Amino acid sequence: MVSPKEYDKIVKKNMPRSNTVANCARAFVVGGGICTLGQVIYELLLIWDFSKETARTLTSVSMIAFGVLFTALGIYDKLARYAGSGTLVPITGFANAMSSPAIEFKSEGFIAGVGTKLFAIAGPVIVYGVGASVAYGLILWILHMFGVTLF
Numbered sequence: 849m850v851s852p853k854e855y856d857k858i859v860k861k862n863m864p865r866s867n868t869v870a871n872c873a874r875a876f877v878v879g880g881g882i883c884t885l886g887q888v889i890y891e892l893l894l895i896w897d898f899s900k901e902t903a904r905t906l907t908s909v910s911m912i913a914f915g916v917l918f919t920a921l922g923i924y925d926k927l928a929r930y931a932g933s934g935t936l937v938p939i940t941g942f943a944n945a946m947s948s949p950a951i952e953f954k955s956e957g958f959i960a961g962v963g964t965k966l967f968a969i970a971g972p973v974i975v976y977g978v979g980a981s982v983a984y985g986l987i988l989w990i991l992h993m994f995g996v997t998l999f
Contacts, residue, residue, distance in 0.1 A: 874934060877934070885914070886907055893907065908939060911943070912942075914940065915944050919948050920947065924944050945970065
């Protein structure tokens with residue numbers, strides 16, 4: 849029987865070494881590249897005379913579409929293996945997280961596969977987002993009742 853301390857020594861000895869600096873650099877460059885792409889889309893939309901509000905919306909929709917498209921083509925997974933957390937930029941990472949299980953289980957049918965798995969990861973995010981919104985709204989309402997205005 850191996851003791852926990854001996855086991856830890858064995859694991860540390862056999863664990864592959866990680867180059868933290870290189871991993872951080874790749875994450876920074878890829879994450880920055882994704883953000884830069886979003887900014888370029890936004891700026892182009894402004895040049896094409898879209899309002900700021902419309903440009904913001906179209907930029908978000910475009911980034912979501914790119915995230916889903918690259919996930920469906922298998923590009924996003926390869927990029928994630930290379931860049932690690934750099935691909936967790938909120939909008940494209942969330943699009944990837946939602947579409948990946950749906951694409952993976954499409955062979956099980958539209959209802960049992962795609963419909964069931966589509967919200968496997970997004971469901972908890974939506975639930976906690978709505979719950980937090982209600983809690984924050986109640987806090988602001990109570991503060992407003994006492995004459996405190998934050999916004």
